[in-house]
Amino acid sequence: MNRYPLWKNLLVLGVLLVGILYALPNLFPQNPSIEVTAARGAKVTAATSGEVEDTLKKADVKYKAVERLAGDKLLVRFVTSGEQLRGQEAIESSLSDHYNSAMTLAPDLPGFLRDLGIQPMFLGLDLRGGIYVLIDVDMEAAVDQALERYTGDIRTLLRSEKVRYLGVTSDRGRIRVRFRDAAQKDEAVELIGKEFPELVVDSGEDDKAFFVKVTMTPAEEASVEKFALQQNITTLRNRVNALGVAEPIIQQQGDRRIVVQLPGVQDPARLKEILGATATLEYRLVDTQHSVQDAVDGRVPPSSKLYYDRDGRPVLLLRRVIVTGDQITDASAGFDQRSGQPAVFVSLDSQGARRMRNVTTENVGKPMAVVFIENRTVTRMVKGKPVKERVRTEEVISVANILEPFGRRFQTTGLDSSNEAHNLALLLRAGALAAPIEIVEERTIGPSLGQANIDQGFESVVIGFLLVVVFMAVYYRVFGLVADLVLLVNLVLIVAILSLLQATLTLPGIAGIVLTVGMAVDANVLIYERIREEVRNGNTPQASIHAGYDKALSTIVDANITTLIAAVVLFSFGTGAVKGFAVTLFIGILTSMFTAIMGSRAIVNLLYGGKRLQRLPI
């Protein structure tokens, strides 16, 4: 009696061995490290390691090792995070022209684990420090922009097909085209319907004119929104990559949100400057025909628009744009050779280059202005309700005379600092956002706090675990020791599954582990109390063991399923930290059921199965 078939013993053993293997990497320390990647146009080669090592030696920073990784990366390991910080400074200050560097944590694994590709648990930002940002994409603006594009397209279409119209306007989600007579209107309805099947065309008339109302189909609206979100994710990824962050996470969340997680990043101000701003440039000719003073007094000529430069001086520019930001194919920061001022070098696509050449050829000697445009969305509270507002800053950053016709590549000066030139180049290069974004949630955790959280979390797991272990051994004697062993295996399995799934371990996640340790005991207690009852009722030890495990089974399953349901709800609702708790709770319940039901039975069977027993040590 109470013997397990071989396959069950092997199954338990197999699970245990795989569990130990996957949990193993977590025993090795994580080195504070710096990841060095090539910046634009540079490459990480064998020579790079030498360069980095020399730099660190010169700065008198101790390092542990420099390794080359796959994917053109270099990893510099340090012993303490203080040395890592100083190393980062040294590398930044002397090698930043060619390389990006990012702080990270790298596990110090022995070769065979590395070959197997087994990773330790992925620590959440609250444990390793970093920035978490939740970004809201302004979908209404994305739809408005699409409508704006259609307005232009319809105007062009009607003009090229020689359909005469009175005007094309767009507002509140629809385009209105007005006509003098019905025939023109009908022709337009047909043309627009044929050219743009994704639009809904309605016609009507009022006492003044005939008109056509154009709206987007719901499907088209949805696809515009989807595109805006995807495009924004791509752009944000480009920008984040250009920042040089190790292991960034950029994910869609829900219909209109994007999560950005940057482990190790400590400067939220700069991050947000890069993420949030949708900056672009426009090149315009200066209006030299009209007086600036008149414009300031309110008499702006219709062909021009009044701008101000950074010092608040008025500048009158022609409305016609020569080149806009989306025609820029590349941009890099540097210094003007003559003046030494910070500058951005801009390259244009062929269409933009042609226009630029034509306009500058015609206007040699005349002044041209560069307008810097930045869109931001801010939320204000108006009467207790959040109201979104788009803020658009337009300022002239430079006015200069055209000395000679511009080619495909040219430079723009007039920026405040080289830092600003750097940011602008980054923004222009990373592409435009399809819709304005707003940061609606942000959490920055310093590295020392992260370490404190790890220490405290670990400490509480150990203390809680020891308390339970001592209690069980005292209370249930040999069976208590079996429970303790099973509890330990349970912990190993939780850690192994978390490592295997690379699920994010957060501080509430650690709390989830602690909680499951407490609750895992429950299954053992249920079984042992049953066995004691059976013994008291006068059953033989072997029969008691058998009945104890059997009768407790349905109770254990029933009781755990309710907690499992709670964990699933938590997971589906959860954001960030709460999700971490749900994951460990869920995994913990499954592993504790397996270990308490099958694992402990296997051990008890091995110890007592088939033996003649007078009494049980329980």
Add this chain to the structure above:
Amino acid sequence: MRLIKFQNVDFMRWRRQAIILSTAVNLIALLSFVVQGLDFGLDFTGGTVVEVGYQEPADLGKVRAALTRGGFDAGAVQYFGTSRDVMIRLPPVENQTSAELSQSVFRALSQEASGKIELRRVEFVGPQVGRELAEDGGLAVLYALIGILVYVWLRFEWRFSVGAIIATVHDTIVTVAVFSLFRIEFDLTVLAAVLAVIGYSLNDTIVIFDRIRENFRKVRKGSVLDIVNRSINETMSRTIITSGTTLMVVAALFLFGGPVIHGFSLALIVGIVTGTYSSIYVATAAAVMLGVTRADLAPVKKEGEGLGSLP
């Protein structure tokens, strides 16, 4: 070793007193919700939290003064964990991003601090997100309750299910009420703890219900009350040991887990205590008062349902 010897304690004798007690506690709780409300954390209200680390114990009065001089409407300034860590809560400020806000707060504090200070943590939640989290959180509690109750409904007779519902709602109210009564901040991690409490409380209830059902089928003599009492006695030592060990680890979390999960572990401590009480004196008592009879459970012939017969 056997610490707990329960043989024939008539637990159900005090069921009426217990119902009065539970009702009174819940009324106080509801009153507290109305009068005191809940001190919702940043997660639900929106705003900015800045945590700064000083090198030596900080004087909160000075920190507050420094903030006022810096032109901030210092919402709440308090120690966080140790007297060297200070947490500052700021309401949402118009026209300013959280980065600007936290930077200027940090600057204002740095100027007045004697040593170097460290920016340990900045959390910003927009008003929109806060509202959504609050709504989603409420829904999550509701869904968890519904999901668990559907399961209990399928597995047990309806009187048990109603008992389980009342007990779970009771535990949720009591746990949240502690946060209202003592004005402790209620944030997202506390909400997660409340959901875990829901799971734990039912876990405990179901163990007793399982035994009552088993005894109804097995024991042929005795009244309903006798069998219920017998079942509670039989499961009592398990109840105490499990709550005890779980309380031990949660207490370890509370004492050593750091200030970030203080609220979380407090909610679990309260939830485990009330969950254990409510399994007996709310869930079981309610089922008894609703009139469970042997006949409700007797027709089932199969004994010892296992995994295979799960719905």
